[in-house]
């Protein structure tokens with residue numbers, strides 16, 4: 136065995152094999168894969184091998200397509216067959232909601248370059264003659280995907296990696312990881328020690344244990360999963376093509392042909408967790424006892440929907456474990472605080488996702504950048520809140536919902552509430568309908584007296600629509616209160632703080648008493664943060680950004696190596712706040728503070744430390760609604776009192792609560808983009824328009840050469856707001872933006888603009904087309920709608936109200 140390697144990949148399942156191949160392909164040929172047993176001996180060997188391109192996140196869909204397309208490449212390179220059956224798939228809808236979801240997939244697929252179409256149920260039967268069409272109302276055909284042979288595919292990766300120079304050691308167990316002073320690793324195995332610069336945890340069912348080796352608790356848990364293989368089905372005899380992979384949402388089952396019968400699997404509502412505390416060391420190519428009786432109700436629905444199945448026997452039942460993260464997406468990337476340790480685990484769809492994971496991880500390791508936005512599978516989307524208890528509740532919830540639709544207005548109920556602000560009970564008493572952001576409860580909208588604080592899951596406008604309209608109108612005409620505790624907050628202190636911030640952020644760092652909008656770029660000049668920096672003193676700064684990105688941003692700060700005279704810490708749990716917005720905001724806040732808030736004395740983006748009523752606070756003149764507004768930050772022990780003070784002072788000014796839904800509508804009317812929706816590492820500073828906050832005169836900041844080059848060449852596309860001629864349904868996100876029948880961009884966010892009376896969509900279009908009044912089309916649930924670019928904000932384009 137080699138005694139040193141640039142990278143050691145731990146685990147020879149489909150994911151480790153892909154990571155090894157991609158590392159070799161990117162030039163890290165000195166990579167070594169260690170597998171404690173035979174290749175595929177975790178969850179890979181007994182998988183059904185199904186592959187598809189659909190994921191709620193466009194970028195994951197794109198990587199899934201990459202994975203499937205890659206199989207021909209590794210077959211050619213290795214000479215090893217992946218056992219491909221690239222015959223596409225069917226998705227069946229039995230309810231209006233399911234049909235809407237299929238239409239949304241079609242709208243999204245155009246920009247992603249995937250071939251999909253809605254077909255009739257009769258056409259669906261040509262692909263799968265077993266369907267009893269009376270149970271369904273619609274079908275989608277997708278040309279991509281099918282199924283592959285798990286073992287052949289894993290071996291094809293490994294052989295291809297070997298061809299490129301990488302190495303593999305089977306039957307070599309990693310026992311522990313010891314970090315050296317230079318941050319490289321002693322990888323201790325049962326066959327001796329390997330010195331490696333980097334290690335990658337691809338240990339699948341044992342990912343948790345390989346996390347423990349470096350003292351981290353990854354939010355990953357295994358569930359049992361069953362599929363059945365039937366005896367031969369007479370109806371299939373003599374057919375010249377196979378029954379394609381068919382997803383039946385209503386039955387929560389999938390099936391496809393396997394030899395003369397079918398393979399049928401289910402994600403049952405009450406799944407069984409496997410090995411919740413420790414994965415046995417000696418588990419390898421084993422199956423778990425099948426519990427077909429427990430699953431009988433699920434399969435019975437399948438037998439009704441596909442009646443021929445009820446007439447044949449079951450040849451074999453497979454029950455095997457595989458792992459999930461709390462939201463079902465993989466955990467990929469570097470872990471903050473542990474240099475040169477990478478994860479690629481909790482991959483529940485290894486045959487659809489393994490290739491894409493290998494691609495982005497290899498770029499991340501070799502080039503310090505995954506090359507695209509992958510926040511939705513970044514390990515940093517989970518923070519301290521994702522404890523083993525949280526994971527043990529969320530993973531079974533995710534499993535049970537695997538084939539249930541995730542509606543855009545739906546909030547999942549398991550492990551709620553976890554993080555609560557001191558206002559939680561007060562807001563609930565005021566009718567708040569809550570969502571969870573990074574584990575923290577935050578108000579989405581407020582049900583007034585007589586309205587049920589609940590919402591029907593839908594792709595269309597819900598019962599919350601008129602309520603949100605009233606909240607928006609109150610903010611524009613009087614004054615509203617929004618809790619901002621769910622924002623990400625960071626404190627940067629020390630004599631070296633300004634110099635360090637200057638390097639990390641692209642903007643001019645504000646002077647004491649001022650706040651600045653602060654884009655943060657990666658070396659490629661793409662947006663990794665859209666934050667604000669308030670300078671409280673020359674050596675004290677309060678930075679505010681997106682709450683869900685706390686771990687992501689903390690990892691970014693950590694990677695930027697603050698020197699010894701700079702302290703950086705998250706204030707997620709130590710600072711709480713509210714935003715007060717609307718034309719009467721000044722009147723309200725002035726009643727509680729001694730400082731003069733008049734327009735000339737306390738201007739937009741000014742900041743001061745003062746008492747607001749009883750609460751010692753940081754007061755800034757800022758907000759996200761486009762109205763006159765203030766943000767007030769205080770510690771959690773004062774927040775409830777601050778809220779009471781504001782409420783007592785604001786009663787006769789028309790003060791209302793508003794929630795996240797209203798905020799989305801208000802910010803789009805003003806043309807503001809939001810991080811992770813509109814602004815992501817996929818987009819450059821010039822494309823987002825955030826380049827207007829960049830201080831190009833600074834000698835050095837991350838991303839400077841790239842943004843200078845873009846300033847010369849001009850951005851290739853532009854972020855725009857469009858008015859959509861929608862009637863009763865607004866965009867959801869990721870719908871393709873069409874021009875003359877071609878997809879030229881996709882929607883990044885949208886909402887109804889209640890105060891401008893228009894349905895709004897935000898997205899990117901090629902620069903040449905980004906003209907005021909330019910017309911596009913967006914397919915909203917099967918209806919093509921005209922979308923017209925509005926380059927000027929629809930609300931207060933001159934910022935008179937904001938600055939007033």
Ligand SMILES: Cc1cc2nc3c(=O)[nH]c(=O)nc-3n(C[C@H](O)[C@H](O)[C@H](O)COP(=O)(O)OP(=O)(O)OC[C@H]3O[C@@H](n4cnc5c(N)ncnc54)[C@H](O)[C@@H]3O)c2cc1C
Nearest residue numbers: 146148149150171177178179183184185309339484485486
């Ligand atoms: C019944 C069933 C059906 C499925 N069907 C599909 C499907 O149709 N399509 C699909 O995409 N996915 C399917 N899956 C999921 C799929 O199996 C997983 O996504 C995939 O196997 C995950 O691969 P992995 O490489 O992450 O993990 P694993 O396959 O678990 O591989 C991890 C490897 O790491 C090794 N290892 C662990 N610890 C150490 C150590 N300390 N030292 C050395 N080696 C170590 C293990 O021996 C193992 O080989 C199915 C799963 C099940 C259970």
